[in-house]
Amino acid sequence: MLGAVETRSVSPVFVGRTGELETLQDALARAGAGEPQALLIAGEAGVGKTRLVEEFAAAAARRGAVVALGGCVEIGADGLPFAPFSAALRALRRDLPDVLTAAADGQEEELARLLPELGETSGARGAGRYDEEGMGRLFELTARLLERAAADRTVVVVLEDLHWADASTRHLLAYLLRTLRSGRLVVLATYRSDDIHRRHPLRPLLAELDRLRTVRRVELARFTREEVARQIAGIIAGEPDPRQVAEIFRRSDGNAFFVEELAVAAHEGSDCMSDSLRDLLLVRVEALPEPAQQVVRIAAEGGSTVEYRLLAAVARLAEDDLIEALRAAVNTNILLAAPSGDGYRFRHSLVREAVSDDLLPGERSRLNRRYAEALEADPALVPAGERVMRLAGYWYDAHDPAKALPAVLDASVAARARHAHSEQLRFLERAMELWDAAPEDVRARLRTADYTEVYPPPLRERQACTPDGGAPQSGALRYLDLMAEAAVAGRFSGDRERALKITKRALRLLEDEHDPLRAAWFWIQRARLVQSRALGDGWHELATAQELVRGLPPSEVHAEVLAGVANWSMVHRPGPEALTAAKRAVEYARMVGVREIEMNARLTLGGLRVDAGDVDAGLAEMYEVNARTVEEGISAVAGRSYVNLPSELESVGRSREAVPLMEQGLAYTRSRGLRDHEAWVWGNLAESLYTLGRWDEAVEAATRSERIDPGAKPRGFHARIRAELALARGELPEASRHLAAARAHFGTHDFVPQHALPLTRIAVGVAAGEGRLPDARRELLDALDSGFPPGTQRYGWPLLLTAAAVEARAAGRPAEQAGGPAVLDRIRRAARTLAANVPVWQAYERWVRAELLRAEGRAGPGHWAEVVTAFEALERPYDLARVRLRLAAALLAADEDRDRAADLLRLAHAVAGHLGARPLADAATGLARRARLAPAGVPREVTAGAESLGLTSRERDVLRLVSAGRTNRQIAEELFISPKTASVHVSNILAKLGVQGRGEAAALAHRLDLFPTVPLPAPAAG
Secondary structure: OOOOOOOOOOOOOOOOOHHHHHHHHHHHHHHHOOOOEEEEEEEOOOOOHHHHHHHHHHHHHHOOOEEEEEEOOEEOOEEOOOHHHHHHHHHHHHHOHHHHHHHHOOOHHHHOOOOHHHOOOOOOOOOOOOOOOHHHHHHHHHHHHHHHHOOOOOEEEEEEOHHHOOHHHHHHHHHHHHHOOOOOEEEEEEEEHHHOOOOOOHHHHHHHHHOOOOEEEEEOOOOOHHHHHHHHHHHHOOOOOHHHHHHHHHHHOOOHHHHHHHHHHHHOOOOOOOOOHHHHHHHHHHOOOHHHHHHHHHHHHHOOEEEHHHHHHHHOOOHHHHHHHHHHHHHOOOEEEOOOOOEEEEOOHHHHHHHHHOOOHHHHHHHHHHHHHHHHHOHHHOOHHHHHHHHHHHHHHOOOHHHHHHHHHHHHHHHHHOOOHHHHHHHHHHHHHHHOOOOHHHHHOOEHHHHOOOOOHHHHOOEEEOOOOOOEEEOEOOHHHHHHHHHHHHHHHOOHHHHHHHHHHHHHHHOOOOOHHHHHHHHHHHHHHHHHOOOOOOHHHHHHHHHHHOOOOOOHHHHHHHHHHHHHHHHHOOOHHHHHHHHHHHHHHHHHOOHHHHHHHHHHHHHHHHHHOOHHHHHHHHHHHHHHHHHHOOHHHHHHHHHHHHHHHHHOOOHHHHHHHHHHHHHHHHHOOOHHHHHHHHHHHHHHHHHOOOHHHHHHHHHHHHHHOOOHHHHHHHHHHHHHHHHHOOOHHHHHHHHHHHHHHHOOOOOOHHHHHHHHHHHHHHHHHOOOHHHHHHHHHHHHHHOOOOOOHHHHHHHHHHHHHHHHHHHOOHHHOOOHHHHHHHHHHHHOOOOOOOHHHHHHHHHHHHHHHHHOOOOOHHHHHHHHHHHHOOOOHHHHHHHHHHHHHHHHHOOOOHHHHHHHHHHHHHHHHHHOOHHHHHHHHHHHHHOOOOOOOOOOOOOOOOHHHOOOHHHHHHHHHHHOOOOHHHHHHHHOOOHHHHHHHHHHHHHHHOOOOHHHHHHHHHHOOOOOOOOOOOOOOO
16 A cells, blocks of 8 residues: 555656657757757647646756747637737746837737737728738737747747647647747647547648658657656655555556546545546545535636636635635645636646536536626626637537627637637637527627628628518628628638638529629639639639629629639730730729729739730839839738739749849748748749759749648649759659649649649650650640640740750651651641740740751751850850750751860850759760860860850959959949849859859959950958
8 A cells, every 4th residue: 555645646756758858958959059949749638748848848947048838728619719829928028028029029919919918909890801911910920029039048938738729829830830940949839649530620730740840749658667656656755565556557557647646546545446537537526525516617617727706706606615615626636726826727637628528518508608697797807818709609608599699700700800710710600500590689780890801891781681581681790791701711711621612502592692793702702712722723703703793883893803804814814805804903993992903903914914015014014013012001912913023024034133023022921921922932933043043042942932831832833843953954753753743733623824834844854854755745735735825935935945855856766756747847836826025035936946947957057056146145044055055066067166166065064064954964075075075064265255155244244353353242242232142143154154163263254354454443341
């Protein structure tokens, strides 16, 4: 038997966990060195997660770290939105008030969504258009705030009980762990591993975090027999009986909490030694006096923590009796005083769950009603930021539809104001569940404008019939209005499947009503959802919406439909009809005074003008939209402009101009939490960096795109860029793998030329590289059968070029010539349909023509010289190197100017080596060897002007300063560029000259007498 000594329910001795604690201490040390750390601690209920965290937190505090603790709060069956982050930020504000104020940087109004005590948020009921970017903006603010708070000190943020986390908390945690890059910060989260069943909402987050190399997972195992013995010894303050240790170990199976309960029960002589651990958890509750048992049951239904005054109001006991009951529960370690000091919580959630499960259904409803009535009578009983949502939970669990319906609707508005769209959706779905059960007079008092922001104002105030078909009421809330709000909340929260189901049900209900504007609005939502889930291209839905508003007076819905049609057409079917739709959308938006839709339509209009050949006017329009939307704070359109404008610059060969604009766009979208737009900016940046020959940077940009938004299309874009690079570097298996991944991500239901045509080009290249010429031709012909829509020359010319080059190579192999002439004819016919209205596509047209002539054995040096000249005026080093190789081959075949051919091969080889383009390097080396020239990698020693070296005017300026011994920083200051840009220019110059360093470049410039008379200014100081 256990000795007759005083027992403790928690052992003062910290048992085991040596390896786990070392892992946490290592993370703390790494964070102290400026490397943010993220850890997940998993273990079954009662295994000791909280004790491990407490030990680590105490050790971290002793080392000077600031520890901010937050726990997920369970209220009935509901998690409180952002509860752990709110608690952690509250702790930081308490410990570091000045630091947190400075880190907030004037964003207190936005931060109040997490800390309501900071003041009112801007999310007032019914105010303005729906804040589509709000959640991302809040997430970015939180991440940057934590980074700034941890800039000069180590901060440990502990988030407990993720298995109870609301969806918004899970989304914020995922964003935080994906984006943290600096600061002395440790983010530590715990969860019950035994609760994470196959359909648990935390499981997808855990899978996502497992893919991040920056997140470590710590799994807590149960105690061994020896550790159980040490734990019991600590509890009883003496040496335990070995037989009792064996029995407790058998029954607890090493679970630390059950060891404690069994040890105490054994010491107290309890006869509750049945096999039911649930009975074990209840034995101490049932041993309490009846008033204390009553208080414990009330506390179990109140939530994870219950405020003292609220508990008193529900218990309805005299104060002395309540205090005595609480004292009994605390003395037996069933309840503990909450860390805030104003309430009580269960020592372990397993006990609370057992007590709650032991309540009768009617008893639970009655207790929830009493909680709700007490909270309605005195709202100050709970923190202001929790009142509305806790009241909704209590009334819902009280099974009173008349009270629950308005309560859950108010909670949905509060969730929307906090950008907690997942919780908003859950409350709206409860409202729809309660709608028919609520009395008619309760529904009649509800107004659309109070609860719905998604509709344009005219729809919010339209005449609506009562649910039973009675007389119209002005602005009365309808079931359809709840569905509208829920559909948009689902889209914003990422639960697009639920949103799509709601939208489909709403459209079925509208079949029996004549309300074309409302129906058109739902069809727009359905189009967005279908596209986002890759279930279709969305045209059927948009066309249906367009038909519904046809002939109606101008309205905001009408303008939005036209803007949607124009944007869809720009991506899928650019041309005259798309231009007309964009112009009408601008006109309608101006007529009804909707600035955001007007700017959106103007941005689309500008892009369509560029694609149609009116380049200067189109780009001017897009630049103006960018400037105005940034200035006017129309962030959604401004974010889109940072995607579309650089894309159009890339489409006309102005990659160098696009890059700094995208760098601005990254800062803008990140600061405003526009995650979708930021992901697309990264993707477009990857494309421009590839064009400019900055391939390693392109890979990183594509990876960042996927990391910011792990959705299907960003992942497809990332895979496409990786496939392109792998193909150019001769890594065919890798290219094939990324190509398959890209096609899977983009899906087959939405043919978008900007995705489909580049993937076809890569597929042609991979098939040809693997010797599968029939497959390469089949890929090409399938694309040509579909045709090139107007404005798709940026994708069409590279595809035709790849195909023509494949046919030219095949022409040298008689076994593969069959079918070649027919394919060449198809390529020529397709080329006649593509515009060549800017220098870059004029250069590609010449290149395609030269490749076709090469396939027929008719391409001479003159043809290739024309192509080289065209590409020397562009900043496309890889393409320039490839056509130089072609010209060198043509010169050698014609036995003309071997010195120039050797020079061209050296330049091509230098670029190939710089980029890692092994097939190009091998081709240059092989051609030089066959022609018995010097190896292609030897630096050139011929006299030539800077123009013949292929340097741009900016690169000549940089080389001039390099020759004078300037550093990158000095070059940047004199040319008014950034040091990073100066470094990129220097790298490109070294590649083009085929030299290894700045000294060789300077020596070559002096040897060639490139800058003989122009005096150089004195270098800047420092």
